[in-house]
Amino acid sequence: MRATWRTMTTTWRLPRWPRRFAYPVAGLLLSIAMVAGLLLLEASTTHRIPTVSWIFAELRDRPLPYAYLLVATLVMMTILGWIVGRKEDLLGRLSTTDPLTGLANRRRLRSAFADELNRAARYDTSLSLILVDLDRLKDINDRHGHADGDRALQLVAEALRRSCRATDLAARYGGDEFIVLAVNTPATEARVLALRIRDSVRRLSLRAGRWSKSSEPTNHTVSIGAADLKAAALPTFDALHAAADRALYAAKAAGRDGVMVAPHTAPEIHGHLMLALPRCAYGVESHGGAETDPLAHGLFREHPKLRDGHIHIADRPGFGLEPDWAFVERYRA
Numbered sequence: 001m002r003a004t005w006r007t008m009t010t011t012w013r014l015p016r017w018p019r020r021f022a023y024p025v026a027g028l029l030l031s032i033a034m035v036a037g038l039l040l041l042e043a044s045t046t047h048r049i050p051t052v053s054w055i056f057a058e059l060r061d062r063p064l065p066y067a068y069l070l071v072a073t074l075v076m077m078t079i080l081g082w083i084v085g086r087k088e089d090l091l092g093r094l095s096t097t098d099p100l101t102g103l104a105n106r107r108r109l110r111s112a113f114a115d116e117l118n119r120a121a122r123y124d125t126s127l128s129l130i131l132v133d134l135d136r137l138k139d140i141n142d143r144h145g146h147a148d149g150d151r152a153l154q155l156v157a158e159a160l161r162r163s164c165r166a167t168d169l170a171a172r173y174g175g176d177e178f179i180v181l182a183v184n185t186p187a188t189e190a191r192v193l194a195l196r197i198r199d200s201v202r203r204l205s206l207r208a209g210r211w212s213k214s215s216e217p218t219n220h221t222v223s224i225g226a227a228d229l230k231a232a233a234l235p236t237f238d239a240l241h242a243a244a245d246r247a248l249y250a251a252k253a254a255g256r257d258g259v260m261v262a263p264h265t266a267p268e269i270h271g272h273l274m275l276a277l278p279r280c281a282y283g284v285e286s287h288g289g290a291e292t293d294p295l296a297h298g299l300f301r302e303h304p305k306l307r308d309g310h311i312h313i314a315d316r317p318g319f320g321l322e323p324d325w326a327f328v329e330r331y332r333a
Helices: 002-011 019-045 053-061 062-094 108-125 137-144 146-163 187-211 237-253 267-276 323-331
Strands: 129-132 169-174 176-184 220-226 260-261
Touching: 002 053, 019 053, 019 062, 019 323, 053 062, 062 108, 108 129, 108 169, 108 176, 108 237, 129 187, 129 237, 137 146, 146 169, 146 176, 146 187, 176 187, 187 260, 220 237, 237 260
Parallel strands: 220 260
Antiparallel strands: 129 176, 129 220, 169 176
């Protein structure tokens, strides 16, 4: 019963209103509360019971003070709440948005990944990560200047906005690397989405080249690597990012302007770890000595979080499940 109540309290949330609307509503409630407080104070000083009939009679006898208190506090709180709420909304957007491209930034991406990983573990759905890397950004900056490099990044961002679905989250992860968090999407569907992104970049690049004043043709391309949870050594952001990054480097090695998908790990390993670590987006913490290869068959070889065969689960709600290390020992050398 206690676990059920904890689950309900952690998953249920109030609807999130923009603060520029929520604060004026709070000001309205505060204004009404101030009038009600004045009525209670008047009732206590005159030793009256504040019944409904007495309240209406008091409002009829002294309408001016109550009306002035209500209108003055309502106007002040509404204007002040709208100004403060608008600034807080702006700060909230700036803290989760990349200023150059207008996409989500790393902070918002990792927060969304934690929520979607919990949802994928609970409902047994797929979750994919698509890495999009702008080809030869350094050459663009060196030959044409950083302004053209910024325009190339904005072109990729526009291609992501046009290609991604409403449920996907496109973010700029840093430099010339973009990430798309594809919800309820296996690797096969992620590849289709990646191809659509690549084709969109091609079309926008050709369109931009027609209006360019440069004598050299504009031909921006992207290399894309995709991976779902079945390709990750562990159900964590770092493991999924590492799998997609390997696929991205394979696409670059194949000549760029291509799409590669990371192969899946052993199904039984993946299924066991998804049961053992259902909510560990940020709960895996490495410790111990030098990095080793805990599984002799090459599983998790490139994952830095496994050291000396130990995984420490952070002490926080939703964590605390230890892996079955007897299962791991069967795959040791």
